[in-house]
Amino acid sequence: MSKVVKMTAQRLALGLLVLWVVSLVIFLAVSFLPGDIATEMLGQSATPETVAALRRELGLDLPLHTRYVEWLGGLLHGDFGHSLANRREISELLGTRTLNTLFLAGVAALISVPLALALGILAALYRNSFFDRAVNVATLSSISFPEFFVAYILIVIFAVRLGWFPSISSIGPGMPLLDRLHAVALPALTLTLVVVAHMMRMTRAAIINLLASPYIEMAALKGMSRGRIILHHALPNALAPIINVVVLNLAYLVVGVVVVEVVFVYPGLGQLMVDSVQKRDVPVVQACSLLFAATYILLNLSADVLSILTNPRLMHPR
Amino acid sequence: MSEELERLSRFVKSGRVSRREFMVAAVAAGVTVASASTMFAKLARAEPKAGGHFKLGIGAGSTTDSIDPQTYLDTYMQSVGHSVFSYLTEVDPDGKLVGELAEEWDVSPDAKVWTFKLRPGIEFHNGKTFTAEDAVNSINHHRGPDSKSAAKGIVDAIEDVKADGPNTIVITLKGGNADFAYLLDDYHLAMMPTKDGKADASGIGTGAYILDRIDYGVTAVVKKNPNYWKSGRGWFDTVEFLAIKDVAARTNALNTGQIHAMDRCDLKTIHLLERNKNLEIVSITGTQHYTIPMLVDQAPFDNVDVRTALKYAIDREKLVETILRGYGAPGNDHPISPANRYFAKDLEQRRYDPDKAKHHLKKAGFETLQVDLSTADAAFSGAVDTAVLYKEHAAAAGIDINVVREPNDGYWENVWMKKPWSFCYWSGRPTEDWMFSLAYSADANWNDTHWKNPRFNELLVEARAELDEKKRAQMYAEMQALCRDDGGTVMPMYANYVNALSKKVGHGKMGNNWDLDGLRAAERWWFAEA
Numbered sequence: 026m027s028k029v030v031k032m033t034a035q036r037l038a039l040g041l042l043v044l045w046v047v048s049l050v051i052f053l054a055v056s057f058l059p060g061d062i063a064t065e066m067l068g069q070s071a072t073p074e075t076v077a078a079l080r081r082e083l084g085l086d087l088p089l090h091t092r093y094v095e096w097l098g099g100l101l102h103g104d105f106g107h108s109l110a111n112r113r114e115i116s117e118l119l120g121t122r123t124l125n126t127l128f129l130a131g132v133a134a135l136i137s138v139p140l141a142l143a144l145g146i147l148a149a150l151y152r153n154s155f156f157d158r159a160v161n162v163a164t165l166s167s168i169s170f171p172e173f174f175v176a177y178i179l180i181v182i183f184a185v186r187l188g189w190f191p192s193i194s195s196i197g198p199g200m201p202l203l204d205r206l207h208a209v210a211l212p213a214l215t216l217t218l219v220v221v222a223h224m225m226r227m228t229r230a231a232i233i234n235l236l237a238s239p240y241i242e243m244a245a246l247k248g249m250s251r252g253r254i255i256l257h258h259a260l261p262n263a264l265a266p267i268i269n270v271v272v273l274n275l276a277y278l279v280v281g282v283v284v285v286e287v288v289f290v291y292p293g294l295g296q297l298m299v300d301s302v303q304k305r306d307v308p309v310v311q312a313c314s315l316l317f318a319a320t321y322i323l324l325n326l327s328a329d330v331l332s333i334l335t336n337p338r339l340m341h342p343r
Numbered sequence: 344m345s346e347e348l349e350r351l352s353r354f355v356k357s358g359r360v361s362r363r364e365f366m367v368a369a370v371a372a373g374v375t376v377a378s379a380s381t382m383f384a385k386l387a388r389a390e391p392k393a394g395g396h397f398k399l400g401i402g403a404g405s406t407t408d409s410i411d412p413q414t415y416l417d418t419y420m421q422s423v424g425h426s427v428f429s430y431l432t433e434v435d436p437d438g439k440l441v442g443e444l445a446e447e448w449d450v451s452p453d454a455k456v457w458t459f460k461l462r463p464g465i466e467f468h469n470g471k472t473f474t475a476e477d478a479v480n481s482i483n484h485h486r487g488p489d490s491k492s493a494a495k496g497i498v499d500a501i502e503d504v505k506a507d508g509p510n511t512i513v514i515t516l517k518g519g520n521a522d523f524a525y526l527l528d529d530y531h532l533a534m535m536p537t538k539d540g541k542a543d544a545s546g547i548g549t550g551a552y553i554l555d556r557i558d559y560g561v562t563a564v565v566k567k568n569p570n571y572w573k574s575g576r577g578w579f580d581t582v583e584f585l586a587i588k589d590v591a592a593r594t595n596a597l598n599t600g601q602i603h604a605m606d607r608c609d610l611k612t613i614h615l616l617e618r619n620k621n622l623e624i625v626s627i628t629g630t631q632h633y634t635i636p637m638l639v640d641q642a643p644f645d646n647v648d649v650r651t652a653l654k655y656a657i658d659r660e661k662l663v664e665t666i667l668r669g670y671g672a673p674g675n676d677h678p679i680s681p682a683n684r685y686f687a688k689d690l691e692q693r694r695y696d697p698d699k700a701k702h703h704l705k706k707a708g709f710e711t712l713q714v715d716l717s718t719a720d721a722a723f724s725g726a727v728d729t730a731v732l733y734k735e736h737a738a739a740a741g742i743d744i745n746v747v748r749e750p751n752d753g754y755w756e757n758v759w760m761k762k763p764w765s766f767c768y769w770s771g772r773p774t775e776d777w778m779f780s781l782a783y784s785a786d787a788n789w790n791d792t793h794w795k796n797p798r799f800n801e802l803l804v805e806a807r808a809e810l811d812e813k814k815r816a817q818m819y820a821e822m823q824a825l826c827r828d829d830g831g832t833v834m835p836m837y838a839n840y841v842n843a844l845s846k847k848v849g850h851g852k853m854g855n856n857w858d859l860d861g862l863r864a865a866e867r868w869w870f871a872e873a
Contacts, residue, residue, distance in 0.1 A: 059753030066407070066414060067493050072788060079491040110407030111414070111559065118406070121558075177591065184599050192595035195562060195585060290587050290596075292561040300406040300560055309406075 029333055029340075033326065040322040047318040048100075048311055052093055055307050061085055062109045062305045083109050096308060106308040110301075115312045118297070123316065125196065126293035129209050130278035133216035138271055141221045145228025145267075150255055152233060164222035176215045176288040183211060193290040212289040216282060220274040227270040231263035265332040272328035280317040391849060395870040397579040400593045400602040401859075404586025406560035411544040412533040413485060413492035418606060418858050421530045423563045423584050426865040427468075428533030428548035431459060431478065432524050434773060434861060436852040438682060440525055444473065444534050444549065454519030454808045461510045466570050467536045468553045475506035477542070481534045482514075484542040494531030496781070519808025521815065522774040530862060551577030551866045560586050565865070578869035597622065597843055604844040604868075606859050610668045610725075613841070621846050626670050626839045629855040630680045630771020630778070633723050633838060635716070635733075636791040637764045639831035643714065644763060647829055648707035653714075654833050655703065656737035658695035662835050665732065666725040670841050674834035677826035678769060678778050681837075682855040685775050685819035693827065700740035713743045714764060721754035722766035729835065730766070760791045767791055768838075773856045775819045776807050783826065792831030799825045847872055 063079040080086050084095075099106050105115035144164070148157045167175060184192035190210045200208075232255055235241060244254050283295030294313055301309035333339045404419030412428065415421050433443040442448070445459040465473040482504050485492035492498070500523075502515045516523060526532075534549060535542040546554040551573070552565035563584040571577045585602060587593040590609040596602045598619065608616060608624065617624060637644040637653070644650060659673035672681070675693055679686050704712055718730040727748060734744040749758045749765075759765050772778040781787055784803050785795040799822055806818040826832070840858040844850070849871040854861030860868065 059756040064756065066416065067491075072496050072499075074488070075491055075493070075495045078489050082489075082491060108407065110405075111409035111411075180595055184595060188599065191601055192599050193585070193587060193592055193601055195601075197558075197562065198556075287589050288592055290585070290589065290592050292558065296560070297406050304405065304407040306407055 051314045065304045105312045132213040137217040141224035145225040148229045149232040167218040168222035172284045231266045235259040264335040276324045391869040396581045398583045398602040400587045400605040402607040408559040410546040425862040426552040427550045431527040434856040436854045454521045457514045480537045480542040582865040608841045625842045634767045635833040637831045640793045641763045646707045648703040652700040652703035655696045655700035656740045658736045670839045672837045676834045677823040687820040687823040697740040711741045715745045717747045717762040717765040719749040719754045721751040723768040726766040794831045
């Protein structure tokens with residue numbers, strides 16, 4: 026067990042290093058974009074004096090490295106700083122958006138993970154049958170279409186024709202859980218269709234891979250049913266790769282949903298980041314990207330930890 | 344509409360004329376039976392009813408917005424602002440200037456000193472009474488050397504603003520400006536209450552609605568102001584402004600009844616929207632226009648004949664038909680629109696004429712001409728297609744336009760005003776002087792053609808302080824002609840404001856000074872069936 030703890034600590038330290046690099050890269054990348062927040066905020070009616078005044082107030086007239094060090098200093102004290110655009114606290118700005126994103130990702134994960142695992146196990150069980158082929162074709166087609174296309178198809182069917190679900194997911198404070206679920210039904214379904222194939226194929230492949238092993242043959246010779254062989258003997262050994270792909274997809278559900286958010290007008294982190302990049306609101310972009318990077322790092326870490334925990338050989342190495 | 348019909352329409356609205364009577368009279372006045380029937384339906388629906396929760400989907404808005412009027416950038420905050428705040432003046436649906444918080448005003452003969460009498464007894468949402476002090480501070484909110492206000496360009500003309508008693512303010516300008524009262528309708532110049540000697544820009548106004556909650560870039564909810572002074576305005580109980588930037592999402596939301604109205608319809612699919620019987624599409628020619636500016640200090644655009652040749656080599660009618668699907672009007676190479684007061688109606692419309700283009704080209708000493716045209720859809724949706732069509736049109740005149748596609752991001756910093764010939768759009772301005780001063784006067788920051796015509800600039804200053812309407816009209820007409828014949832801008836078309844409304848929503852004649860009924864949709868519209 027101490028090995029796991031040690032590894033986790035090591036990885037967390039490395040993760041911090043990665044976060045620092047990410048913050049540096051993003052900061053430089055946004056500064057290389059043409060224009061800055063002063064020109065973007067004032068638009069066509071900007072005069073040189075107002076642009077200069079705005080830059081002065083926001084500290085944009087300071088050299089690049091000074092601004093970066095200042096920002097980093099604030100961060101080390103747990104202060105994300107203020108949005109340059111409207112002076113609001115970034116932590117407050119991120120708060121509800123993060124919850125919204127996690128809510129959508131959570132709903133999508135609750136549908137897609139069990140669905141993908143079940144389909145994968147069934148596909149392995151009835152390998153090369155009509156069911157297997159049908160599931161493969163269906164999931165691969167849904168992943169092959171761009172997300173916005175899947176989203177529009179769902180809107181046409183469920184919002185325009187049937188009228189079951191709303192086409193834009195407006196959620197507000199104090200909305201009951203059931204209403205929220207109703208509002209995010211279509212984006213969650215879209216995300217489900219997009220991520221299910223990956224997880225399902227990995228589950229199927231990992232199990233089928235094991236079915237050729239001698240111990241499975243032995244189990245079959247002993248007269249066990251196929252279902253029992255797969256669930257009790259193959260699945261536990263196939264867990265490591267499955268966990269990895271599930272976690273990668275979970276990370277995607279958090280960080281890769283900008284397009285879906287735009288189509289369904291869902292107020293999540295992606296939309297916030299796009300707005301901020303457009304206006305060159307550097308601190309907000311920084312905060313968002315750090316959050317995204319941290320999500321990836323933590324989920325990857327948990328995937329590794331879980332793989333080790335499920336594998337006795339790794340838990341008790343000789 | 345004839346006077347007779349107009350009178351009749353008023354009777355229908357008040358229910359004093361039956362459908363049959365109206366139809367007979369309308370047909371007699373030369374209206375077809377079918378259109379008389381729709382007219383009646385519209386008018387009968389025009390009877391305002393109070394109440395309801397109105398949802399308006401707007402194709403703008405950003406997380407980076409703020410309620411401070413200094414920062415208003417797009418239709419979203421401008422619309423929210425107009426529901427919460429009042430302004431000193433208002434441009435009414437007919438394009439006439441009327442008083443809002445200013446009851447009446449007086450101007451000195453040199454158009455320099457403006458005295459505004461404020462409406463007494465108006466209360467802010469927090470109960471404070473609106474006084475001259477608030478008006479002065481609200482205007483000063485945008486002034487000063489450290490001002491970061493996007494309205495600085497407007498208030499820079501002010502020498503001094505001071506209160507004269509509780510209900511009068513006196514504004515002294517640096518130079519005469521006959522349009523000054525019009526400028527006060529600008530969406531930045533909202534009237535805010537005074538707090539600690541400064542304007543309090545936290546969203547307390549005297550408007551028809553009280554700000555309830557706002558989540559920038561997502562949604563804003565405002566509720567009815569029970570003390571609103573204007574009669575016949577502010578019908579809804581609550582209004583929700585939704586920021587829906589994706590046009591497909593906006594259209595879906597309207598089609599499925601999640602919103603009651605939207606702005607900026609997608610012209611590419613508008614023929615499909617037109618089929619929906621529950622919707623009404625409103626198309627208004629405002630001041631918004633698309634331009635193709637050339638830098639006139641760079642060859643070959645320094646030759647006026649080359650410029651004229653290029654202006655003759657574009658088929659505006661075709662562009663309006665294909666790019667705008669008919670939701671627009673052909674331009675005449677100057678920025679003043681039919682929605683402006685001094686639009687030169689008699690100025691001859693320039694038409695596509697390859698022979699004339701060839702003629703001017705020859706006069707400039709060219710047999711054929713090859714030019715680069717930089718374009719990106721950042722300039723306006725359809726700019727790339729416009730460039731390609733322009734290339735085809737110009738080929739007939741022996742002009743070879745090389746269409747250079749530029750990246751959308753950074754277009755305004757790297758391409759516009761940097762490349763010799765590029766695309767641009769202007770939402771336009773309610774006054775001629777403002778539009779010309781912004782982008783056509785010799786020393787303007789946004790003089791995107793580097794055009795410096797001495798006569799034009801002389802007239803610009805002269806017309807600004809001229810109070811005689813007739814003389815002004817003449818001067819502005821001459822300036823429009825100068826732009827058309829000598830200027831560096833090819834102005835292919837005016838783009839209409841195209842809104843789609845559920846038929847449940849009633850409205851009067853729509854204003855054309857800004858989009859969404861002069862930004863006052865929330866204040867002016869109502870539910871026909873509450």
